[in-house]
Amino acid sequence: xxxxxxxxxxxxxxxxxxxxxxxxxxxxxxxxxxxxxxxxxxxxxxxxxxxxxxxxxxxxxxxxxxxxxxxxxxxxxxxxxxxxxxxxxxxxxxxxxxxxxxxxxxxxxxxxxxxxxxxxxxxxxxxxxxxxxxxx
Numbered sequence: 811x812x813x814x815x816x817x818x819x820x821x822x823x824x825x826x827x828x829x830x831x832x833x834x835x836x837x838x839x840x841x842x843x844x845x846x847x848x849x850x851x852x853x854x855x856x857x858x859x860x861x862x863x864x865x866x867x868x869x870x871x872x873x874x875x876x877x878x879x880x881x882x883x884x885x886x887x888x889x890x891x892x893x894x895x896x897x898x899x900x901x902x903x904x905x906x907x908x909x910x911x912x913x914x915x916x917x918x919x920x921x922x923x924x925x926x927x928x929x930x931x932x933x934x935x936x937x938x939x940x941x942x943x944x945x946x
Contacts, residue, residue: 847887861932861942863915868944870914871907875923875930876946878908900940 835893841929863871904922912919921932921941 819916829874840922849911861917861921863917863942867917868942871911871918871932872930872944872946874908874914877910878905892940892943893930894940894943896940898924898933898940900929900938902933902938904933904935925926 865876901923904924906922907915907918918932920934922935923933924931928946930946931940932942932944934941
């Protein structure tokens, strides 16, 4: 005896199995609740907000960058003035802050820098946005 889906005794079971399969794919435990997607930032509520560094931390970063023997290209070609929140072009080569700077300013561990017009420009490397500028 062969059972096929055309058999009148099997048809109700096929329908029930399909319904159970669909219910297994859909959560019917209660109303759906929307969850906010995880945010990506540097720890601040607003990723375009300036990095909150103290004067002591800024001085430590400035001193460490001055002592860095492998200084970055200071002639970065830019079409507009640099200010906090501005997105730099991806062609700009950023440098990792020296260990001496990070030891004194751990809040800056997620940023990199470039020297532009005698200013240390701190940049979020994930989106190339300027998060702080330290004047020399």
